[in-house]
Amino acid sequence: MRISDEALRERRVARTSRFLVTGGTGFLGSHITVALLRAGHRVTVLARSSKKIPARDRVARLADWFGLDEGVRRSLDVAEGDILDPGWAAAALGETAGPGLVDEIVHCASNTAFAERKRAEVEAANVGGLRNVLDFAARSGCFFFHQVSTAFVAGKRTGLCREDWVESGEFTNVYEETKARGEVLARDACRREGIRLNVYRPSIVYGDSRTGRTLRFNALxxxxxxxxxxxxxxxxxxxxxxxxxxxxxxxxxxxxxxxxxxxxxxxxxxxGINLIPIDHCVDVFMAILEDGLEGGVYHIVNSRPTxxxxxxxxxxxxxxxxxxxxxxxxxxxxxxxxxxxxxxxxxxxxxxxxxQDLRAFEIKNASPVLERHGLVCPEFDYDVFARCMSFAVETGWGTRLFP
Ligand SMILES: NC(=O)c1ccc[n+]([C@@H]2O[C@H](COP(=O)([O-])OP(=O)(O)OC[C@H]3O[C@@H](n4cnc5c(N)ncnc54)[C@H](OP(=O)(O)O)[C@@H]3O)[C@@H](O)[C@H]2O)c1
Structure with missing residues (x-):
């Protein structure tokens, strides 16, 4: 559903958009959820139950981890569902698929495995699952789709990687390939349905540069x-x-x-390696969400790889x-x-x-937003490294994250 610029601006200012965040139990999804809530938005998180913990408890545990106060929690809802299931929305949201259920979707749910032996699962989540979410977006009257992608949809491209659509190319792994396919899928579906689309492309995300806290202990x-x-x-x-x-x-x-x-x-x-801390990643995401009302592709990267x-x-x-x-x-x-x-x-x-990435990631779209919000990627210095790794050791590299 196409929304006018004016109506969109009004909704954003009045905080009347209802956001659905998929992958809200994940690293980026949970941080984005918290940032949206703290900015005064209403958020429904789509979450799965794990073997031992129901979806609702997983989200509550995360809310505790983030220290969310009661007032903020009142704007948080949890819906249980698996995007691999084409009927996920009916199950999760009690959907009659009528318009007005969700206004904006932040799609973070993804399978981030690189291994070729996991191709079927990665494709199922990053292409099939995304398709199911896009189908729901079209049915639900959603007017803005926020697709969290990766800078590495650039695949094996060398030189300057553009903030533009990647139609084809060679990829290092199935993750990159399916994320690139996902972007095109989202673009075509959103164009067809008149839904605005932002594509956010972070590079490699590590913990919070100020506290060292993180929920994931991969990559760096x-x-x-x-x-x-x-x-x-x-x-x-x-x-x-x-x-x-x-x-x-x-x-x-x-x-x-x-x-x-x-x-x-x-x-x-x-x-070097293109690293960004989660605090900067989320600040830039929120700034783009606020400013990028037209829709577009945005790199969230570090101009100084380590x-x-x-x-x-x-x-x-x-x-x-x-x-x-x-x-x-x-x-x-x-x-x-x-x-x-x-x-x-x-x-x-x-x-x-x-x-040993030699590439530069274009930031012609992101740069004005960064400037307007005064956002600069924090230096990855020894103190930041020490904070992040000390947190990792204290929490047994994630095994003791939750009390
Ligand atoms: N982390 C990075 O460095 C980085 C860098 C660039 C881009 N990104 C992008 O950021 C997004 C989030 O990545 P992340 O690092 O936050 O990954 P993550 O921590 O592994 O989170 C992935 C999330 O997706 C959910 N999910 C996976 N399959 C699902 C399904 N079938 N149905 C419902 N939910 C499902 C997971 O739920 P469960 O908790 O139930 O498994 C989890 O909440 C991805 O799109 C990724 O490509 C991440």
Whole structure:
């Protein structure tokens, strides 16, 4: 349903839009839900029950985690449903599919797996599930669809990645491919139905730069976690079993109290990893939601990617490690990978294409919004790294997130 500019502006100012957020139990979806609620909007979260916890309790637990006060919680509803089910809306919203049920949809639900062996599930969620949500958008009288996508719909494109539609291309994995297909699907459906569409394309999101808090421990966290895991194994070997296994791999305790772990990590001479903290991601999302009334494609990225060497140095400093070095591929011609390096390498495999990214992401659409709202991506400095990783360790890398 096409809404006039004026009516849309009025609804936004008066906070009379009813938002539906899919994927509201996820990392981005929960943060966006909270930001919408705190901005005074009414939000229904679409959530699934997990094996042990009903959907409603999962959302309540998240609301506690975010410290939402009672007043704000009154604007939050929960609907249980699975977007793979074409009848999800009827089940979730008691839908008679009549118009007026939902005004704006923020679609965050997604399968974010990269593995080819998970292709069927990833396609089902990111293409089939999206189609089901778009069908509901058309039936429900929704007038604005907010599609949370990824900067990596650019696939294997090099150079400048445009803030524009990606019609085709080569992709690094099924996630990128299905997210790109999803954007085109959303564009065509929204055009057909006269629904405004914003596509938000974040790069790689980590924890809150101010508090270190996060709900997900993948991407940036995974290789650091692997190094800490190895450290703990070999520290235990040294302290409790005489350190025979450690010494076979050249691992030893140094006089400065640091553990020496000889691991070379292959990185390119240029490029880095495009990281944004969740606080910035959400601030930019909200600013675009507010300003981008026409609809469009927006990159939410960092114009200063971080070199892997920097992350390695931060990790060594925080976790008292020595011996981990970055190097070019030629280093392995002279001395092939040792067992420890081969083991560690497997943790990096899926992330390698994102570790030495040489690309620039266009921000011609996002830039005016950032400027108007005075938003600058926080520096990924040692303090931010330390806050995020300390939170990760405190919470057992996510295993003790909730009391
Ligand atoms: N995290 C990043 O670094 C990043 C970067 C760029 C873009 N993005 C995009 O941001 C969006 C959210 O990603 P995320 O990192 O927040 O992922 P996430 O934490 O894994 O959250 C995914 C959400 O989708 C829900 N979901 C998956 N399949 C569903 C289904 N069949 N029916 C209903 N809900 C379903 C999940 O529900 P359950 O909790 O029940 O599993 C969860 O709430 C995705 O579109 C992703 O492409 C993320």
């Amino acid at each position: 966290y995974f290789p650091v976690k692997a190094a800490v895991f190895l450290r703990d194994i070999y520290l235990a070997d040294i302290r409790e079993r005489g350190g025979r296994k450690a010494s076979e791999l050249g691992i030893r305790m140094k006089e400065n109290g640091h553990l020496f772990m000889p691991i070379r990590i292959e990185v390119g001479r240029e490029g 070199r892997i060497e920097v992350i390695v140095e931060y990790a060594k400093r925080l976790f008292h490690l020595d011996g981990i070095e970055t190097c070019g591929p030629e280093a392995f011609d002279a001395r092939p990978k040792n067992a420890l390096e081969t083991l560690y390498d497997t943790t990096l495999d899926v992330y390698r294409p994102y570790m």
